[in-house]
Amino acid sequence: MSSPWAKIDKPEPINLDDIMSEEVARELQAKEEKNLLKHLHPGSNDNVACSEEPVDIPDEILKAISDDSFESDEAIAKLLQMQFDKEYDEELKRVEGKYNGTSKVSISFDNYRRVPLNQDFLSDSEDEEIVDIRDRKDWDRFDSLKKEFNSIPQCGYKTNKDGKMITKHDGVMSGRNNACKLLSFPPEFQTGDGETFDLKLSNKVFNSLKLHSNKEQVRRHKLNDKKEDQATAEFGIDEYTRLILYKLINNQLLEKVNGVISIGKEAVILHADTDPGFPFDPDLPKECVLKVFKTTLAEFKQRDKYIKDDHRFKDRIGKQTARKTVHIWAEKEMANLMRLAKSGIPCPKVVTLKKHVLVMSFIGDDHKPAPKLKDAILSDADYMVAYDEVIEGMKALYDKANLIHADLSEYNILWHEDKCYFIDVSQSVEPSHENAFHFLLRDCNNVLNFFSKKGVPEVMSPEELFESITGCKFQDKVALDTIRESFKLKPHLVNKPGVELNYNFDTAWKKAKSKEMPQVEVVLPVENVLDDVDIAPVEPAKA
Known part of the structure; x- marks a missing residue:
C-alpha cells in the first residue's frame, strides 16, 4: 500500500472464521506485544521479548478483563452507552450555560438530557425504574x-x-x-x-x-x-403635559425643567430655568416655576361653586369636559395673579399660560424655594411683621383687587426677603359670590389661629378682622347682601358701592380677548381688563 509517510506492507488475506477465533486473537496480541517490545528495546531478541513482561497493566484492568460479566457484548455496549450519555449531558449543560449567560430569565435544557436528573446509573443503590420523559404518551x-x-x-x-x-x-x-x-x-x-x-x-x-x-x-x-389616571392625578405629569413642556422648551421660553418642588392636591409645582434668548420678553426671570394642574381629579366637580358666580367664567363652566375645566381653572389663577400684581400685593409674576400649565416667576434664591409661612423659622419680631403684612394683604386683596382668597392659610403664604407672598389664588372669588363672605371668615380664622399659636400679641378676633376688611359685621346679613348686590351691579369696582363705571364690561372683555398675540406656540399673558376702565366717582346717595 502507498502512503505519503511510509511504505506499508500489503496485509495478508485472512479468513473471517480465523479472525473471530480466540486463538487468532491471542496470536495477534502476542505479535503486537513483540512489536511493542522491539520499539521499546531495539537490541533485544525475540526469545527475550517473549519471556519478559511487555508493559505494566493495572490490576483493575486485569481484574475487569478476567471478570466473566465482561464477556457479554451487551454489557459492554451498555457501559459504552452510559459513558456516551454522560458526556452528552455534560456537553448539553455547557451549551445551556453559554446560551443563558447572565440573563435573569434562563431556559432549561433538562428535557433534552439523555439521563434524567436525580438518576445515577453508577450508584450502588437499589435499581429503580427509569422513565424517560420522552416516553410519556400524553405529552402532546x-x-x-x-x-x-x-x-x-x-x-x-x-x-x-x-x-x-x-x-x-x-x-x-x-x-x-x-x-x-x-x-x-x-x-x-x-x-x-x-x-x-x-x-x-x-x-x-x-x-x-x-x-x-x-x-x-x-x-x-x-x-x-x-391606575394610569390615578398616577396622573397623583403626579400630574402625563404624556399630554410632557408634550406641552417640550413645546415650551422648543419655543425657547424654557431652557430646561429641573424637577419637582412640591406636589399638592390640585397641582404639581416644577422648577425650571428660562431661556435667555427668548425674543418676545427680554425681562423674563432667570428662574421660574411651572404649576401643572392635575387633569384627572374628581374634585373639579365640586369647584363649580368657585366659578359659577364669576362673570369671567360662569358661562363656560358646565359645558366643558374635565380637561377643559382644568384649563379654565388655570386661566382663572392667571387672571387673579394679574389682579394681585396690579394691586401691589406681593405674589408670583405671571409669565405665560399654556393649557393647564401656568408659568410664573420663582420665589426663592439659587434653585431653593422660599419656605411656606408654616415651615419658616422666624423670630418673634418677624412673626409680628408677618402678621401685619398678612392683614394688610387681605385688606388690599379685598379693597384693590376686588377678590377674596377663599383658601388663605399659612400653607399658601411664602416668606421671602422679610416679605409675605400670596400664592394659590385659583379658587379666589369676588365679593359678589354667594359664599364669598363665608370664605372670608374662614380665611380670617385660619390666619389668626396660626399667629395666635406663634405668640403674636394683640391678635384680633376673626369677627374683628372681618369687620375691618368689609366694614360690617358677619352677623349683619342685610348689609352683606347689599354689598354683594352692589358688586354684582358693578363687577370691576373696587369696594365702594357709590362708585360707578362708565364702560360696558362685555365690550371691554371681548376687546381684551380679541387682541392679537405673537404667532408662537407660547401664549403670552393678555393685558388686564382694568386698563380699559374709566372710574368716575360720584357722590354717595343720601340715606
Missing part, C-alpha cells in the same frame, strides 16, 4: 387531539376502525376540541392542568369560560387605565 395529547379533529374531511364525517361514523358535531370530539382551545386563552386566565386526563368541555361551558375571559380582559385594561 392536545396536538394529537387537534389533528384527529382536523382529520375529519369536508363532508363532515368519517368512519373509525370499529365502523362507527363520527361527525364534527360528536359530543366527545367537540368536547376534546374545546379543551384544546383553552390553550389560546390569555396567560393570566387560569385554565388548570388538563394533560393528565381526558379533558372534555361542552359548548356551553366553553362559551361561558370564553365570555368570562373576555370580560376579565376588558376589566383588566380598564383597571390599568384607571
Whole structure:
C-alpha cells in the first residue's frame, strides 16, 4: 500500500472464521506485544521479548478483563452507552450555560438530557425504574387531539376502525376540541392542568369560560387605565403635559425643567430655568416655576361653586369636559395673579399660560424655594411683621383687587426677603359670590389661629378682622347682601358701592380677548381688563 509517510506492507488475506477465533486473537496480541517490545528495546531478541513482561497493566484492568460479566457484548455496549450519555449531558449543560449567560430569565435544557436528573446509573443503590420523559404518551395529547379533529374531511364525517361514523358535531370530539382551545386563552386566565386526563368541555361551558375571559380582559385594561389616571392625578405629569413642556422648551421660553418642588392636591409645582434668548420678553426671570394642574381629579366637580358666580367664567363652566375645566381653572389663577400684581400685593409674576400649565416667576434664591409661612423659622419680631403684612394683604386683596382668597392659610403664604407672598389664588372669588363672605371668615380664622399659636400679641378676633376688611359685621346679613348686590351691579369696582363705571364690561372683555398675540406656540399673558376702565366717582346717595 502507498502512503505519503511510509511504505506499508500489503496485509495478508485472512479468513473471517480465523479472525473471530480466540486463538487468532491471542496470536495477534502476542505479535503486537513483540512489536511493542522491539520499539521499546531495539537490541533485544525475540526469545527475550517473549519471556519478559511487555508493559505494566493495572490490576483493575486485569481484574475487569478476567471478570466473566465482561464477556457479554451487551454489557459492554451498555457501559459504552452510559459513558456516551454522560458526556452528552455534560456537553448539553455547557451549551445551556453559554446560551443563558447572565440573563435573569434562563431556559432549561433538562428535557433534552439523555439521563434524567436525580438518576445515577453508577450508584450502588437499589435499581429503580427509569422513565424517560420522552416516553410519556400524553405529552402532546392536545396536538394529537387537534389533528384527529382536523382529520375529519369536508363532508363532515368519517368512519373509525370499529365502523362507527363520527361527525364534527360528536359530543366527545367537540368536547376534546374545546379543551384544546383553552390553550389560546390569555396567560393570566387560569385554565388548570388538563394533560393528565381526558379533558372534555361542552359548548356551553366553553362559551361561558370564553365570555368570562373576555370580560376579565376588558376589566383588566380598564383597571390599568384607571391606575394610569390615578398616577396622573397623583403626579400630574402625563404624556399630554410632557408634550406641552417640550413645546415650551422648543419655543425657547424654557431652557430646561429641573424637577419637582412640591406636589399638592390640585397641582404639581416644577422648577425650571428660562431661556435667555427668548425674543418676545427680554425681562423674563432667570428662574421660574411651572404649576401643572392635575387633569384627572374628581374634585373639579365640586369647584363649580368657585366659578359659577364669576362673570369671567360662569358661562363656560358646565359645558366643558374635565380637561377643559382644568384649563379654565388655570386661566382663572392667571387672571387673579394679574389682579394681585396690579394691586401691589406681593405674589408670583405671571409669565405665560399654556393649557393647564401656568408659568410664573420663582420665589426663592439659587434653585431653593422660599419656605411656606408654616415651615419658616422666624423670630418673634418677624412673626409680628408677618402678621401685619398678612392683614394688610387681605385688606388690599379685598379693597384693590376686588377678590377674596377663599383658601388663605399659612400653607399658601411664602416668606421671602422679610416679605409675605400670596400664592394659590385659583379658587379666589369676588365679593359678589354667594359664599364669598363665608370664605372670608374662614380665611380670617385660619390666619389668626396660626399667629395666635406663634405668640403674636394683640391678635384680633376673626369677627374683628372681618369687620375691618368689609366694614360690617358677619352677623349683619342685610348689609352683606347689599354689598354683594352692589358688586354684582358693578363687577370691576373696587369696594365702594357709590362708585360707578362708565364702560360696558362685555365690550371691554371681548376687546381684551380679541387682541392679537405673537404667532408662537407660547401664549403670552393678555393685558388686564382694568386698563380699559374709566372710574368716575360720584357722590354717595343720601340715606
